[in-house]
Amino acid sequence: MTSSDTGGGMAAPFALRELFVELNDLKRVHSAGRIGSIAERLFAQGWSALTGGADPETVAIDITAKALAASRLCDLDAAFLASAGLGEVEIGDVLTSGLDAVTATVDPELKRRLAVALRTNGVVHGGPLPGFVAALSHQPRAGVTCPGKPRILLEPPENHAEHCLMVAVYGVVLSPFYRADPTLVFLAAMSHHFHNAAMPDAGFTGEMLLGDHLAPIMARTTQWALDELDAPLRETVERARAVLPDDATAEGRAFHAADCIDRVLQISQHLKAASLTMTTVLDDMELVHAGPVKGFHDRVLRDMRIP
Template identity: 55%
Template sequence: MNDGIAPAADAPPARVLGPFRELGELKRIRSAAQEGSIAERLFAAAWGALMAGQDVGAVMRATTAAALAATRLGDIDRGILSAIGVEGDEAQAIIDRAVDEAAEELPPAALEGLRGAPVLAPGTAPPFVAKLARQPRAGVTCPGKPRLLLEPPENHAEHCLVTAVYGVILSPFYGARADAVFLASLAHHLHNALIPDSGFAGEVLLGEHLEPAFVRATEIALAELPSALADRVREARAILPDAETPEGRAFHAADTLDRVLQIEQHLRAGKATMHYVLHDMELVHAGPVRGFQDRLLAGVGLLA
């Protein structure tokens, strides 16, 4: 009997969840000199590079490498390294070490071409990119039930970027063309540049109007792209409707894992204990004043 649970062959090794959780945190990492999260800015940079004519495969490798490196370096990227006097081979070595460390639990085939990956070509992102960055995700909705909204919500730029990176990593497992999965993932919510996200509940209420509305809104966004790039995006988006192809499976695996891990992040943070934060994560870590700090926390009753 089919109970709706996918066979094991449909799922990648469970060890990918650790790196995927870290990549998901790029939606929440920010820095003083930049607007928006790392994920949001990588989404804009990827579209800018595509608009500038950079090859999809090069954009895919540059974006994936930058995302993996950021799980270790945060917002210390090539620009910051250059500003502090670290350039050329030295900067590349730091980024490569970060990629290698972040990818220790990932299948080796997923990392091909990421060490020494090209940088993203500078370019101006199409207008829909900023709209997707301003468009919050709906949260958890279900017809007939109240919405579960966890703050702060992610935005559609962040979701599309993380899905795209997951998709690249998962593509070898499913035997999929990674560049098609990457581009389809970047473009799978183009309709939300115009249509606010009402979630599953709102989509059900739109009924027969749903698909025509999504198609029209998607075409409005695609009109912002050069015709050749728009055609390439349409071709890539052909994998979206089902999971019958390797590319469809890689995309839907990436999309599903990001949606679920996004909610898990909120639930996991809510379950964290002070003992875990202080002892396992070493919030107060080794250093010349560690003894004083521990006595202080014990004295006020915070050293669990």
């Protein structure tokens, strides 16, 4: 992939589109015995690793690798595979097979680092979860809002933890294209909605109605979240957040591209579900798939006139 520039080149790599569409579903995948979606839990894992003293670069690569592998494996993760009796090498083989299944368009050097992370499981010591992690997990996103118009709510809503995690993962994957520091992009994305840990999300409409009150309220509520972090992590996150205001830096471009992509794909998946056809389900996706009883299944559906 070639790097973008400000002289009229490509603003984003089209080759990553299908991967990002698939990754977005991590906000909607749940499993028995686990609270929250995969995206929500990876958000918590990331912050636990950071407060536990893990190197931010290691955390960024580790969480991104887990997210990419989960896009196909879902919650067949290292913890489950170990509980089911697989050894370290076997677990690494399964996880990297999930990674390989979706990363044909990912930057080769980044892909290599992600594969190494899945085999080494470098982030193991978790620290205490700041209060903003649970708060963002319980704070719904506003939906589609526009000043002067009623909002459009699409159920179920995503939460802010899911959004931040997805933007962080997209940002890391996009970083080679923009020649950006993936760690800065990751930390900026993981913290860019700190204000919403305390501030309910009324969307663009609500922000405009706050007028001159918006900036001081956001600054105050952001600081509440930052104050939950000990130094030097707090200072590291503050430095990363410096890329948030604009696209003047490579990191700012990677972040804003990721943020925009996630916001639109979140709505797109609702429209995709609404337009789904049985031809896609039965023919393209082979819902009644090949096996010893497929012929019988087909006759049952035919005789029941289903669909």
